[in-house]
Amino acid sequence: xxxxxxxxxxxxxxxxxxxxxxxxxxxxxxxxxxxxxxxxxxxxxxxxxxxxxxxxxxxxxxxxxxxxxxxxxxxxxxxxxxxxxxxxxxxxxxxxxxxxxxxxxxxxxxxxxxxxxxxxxxxxxxxxxxxxxxxxxxxxxxxxxxxxxxxxxxxxxxxxxxxxxxxxxxxxxxxxxxxxxxxxxxxxxxxxxxxxxxxxxxxxxxxxxxxxxxxxxxxxxxxxxxxxxxxx
Numbered sequence: 415x416x417x418x419x420x421x422x423x424x425x426x427x428x429x430x431x432x433x434x435x436x437x438x439x440x441x442x443x444x445x446x447x448x449x450x451x452x453x454x455x456x457x458x459x460x461x462x463x464x465x466x467x468x469x470x471x472x473x474x475x476x477x478x479x480x481x482x483x484x485x486x487x488x489x490x491x492x493x494x495x496x497x498x499x500x501x502x503x504x505x506x507x508x509x510x511x512x513x514x515x516x517x518x519x520x521x522x523x524x525x526x527x528x529x530x531x532x533x534x535x536x537x538x539x540x541x542x543x544x545x546x547x548x549x550x551x552x553x554x555x556x557x558x559x560x561x562x563x564x565x566x567x568x569x570x571x572x573x574x575x576x577x578x579x580x581x582x583x584x585x586x587x588x589x590x591x592x593x594x595x596x597x598x599x600x601x602x603x604x605x606x607x608x609x610x611x612x613x614x615x616x617x618x619x620x621x622x623x624x625x626x627x628x629x630x631x632x633x634x635x636x637x638x639x640x641x642x643x644x645x646x
Contacts, residue, residue: 417457417459417460420452420456420460421459421460421461421462421466422462422466422507423451423507423508423509423519424444424447424448424451424452424456424460424461424462425447425462425466425467425469425470425507426470426504426507426508427447427450427451427507427508427509428440428443428444428446428447428462428467428470429443429467429470429471430553430554430556431443431446431447432467432471433471434554434555434557440464440467440468441464443467444461444462444467448461451509494570494571495634495637495638497567497570498543498546498547498570498634498637499630499634501547501550501553501563501566501567502521502524502546502547502550502630503521503630504553505519505520505521505524505549505550505552505553506519506520506521506522507519507553508520508521508552508553508556510523510552514621515621516621516622516623517620517621517622517623517625518623520549520552520553521630522627523549523620523621524545524546524547524548524549524550524620525546525627525628525629525630525633526619526620526621526622526625526627527545527546527548527613527616527617527620528542528545528546528627528628528633529620529625529627529628530545530616530619530620531544531545531546531612531613531616532636534612534616535609535612537640538609539637539640539641539644540571540572540574540575540578541575541578541609541612541613542637542640543571543575543637544571544575544578544579544582544613545613545616545617546633546637547563547567547571547575547579548563548578548579548582548613548617549563550563550566550567551563551564551565551566554566560579560580560582560583563579564576564579564580567579574606577604577606578606578609578610578613581601581610582610582613582614582617584597584601584610585610585611585613585614585615585617586614586617586618588601588611588614589614589615589618
């Protein structure tokens, strides 16, 4: 990773920590971001300065308030795809744990999951949206990215897509053998149980360094074309 990219990612994480109230001062946020993302010594040239962090705070001001964000993204009440883009774009700056996500940033991961989901079920728009959008909350609140993502997507996805996003962590717990019996019964009673397992598999498999993926523009264009074909 270049120092320039490291500085951008650390600036984005420091700004996020300030936005969610985890830190209140830029110097402390800068060091907390370095501890969270790098977990090793960072050369001075790799640390963002105060101006870079302030720029990130201004660039993502729309994240501070869900109502203001909704007004920003909607020229019409049906402009969902612009909303998706605004939620997905910041994920390029979200650096994930190299142990669990060796592929890199959260956007690259999301595009991998989307590409795998298209192979599994190319005509299921709701499932494909869940695959692409399942981690959008990581750009808002890493402590509970699923809940944050569902709040941000409220009114922009169907109940079925929201259910898949909400329960995809349980698909991983089931795979790991840590899901309780009651939770498993609840999932098995849902008509999309098998599809949830497919999403979990795509999520686990979408962690390959150097994998070829569509661009964000290409992924959104494919979904929009599918929506038009379905008459939505």
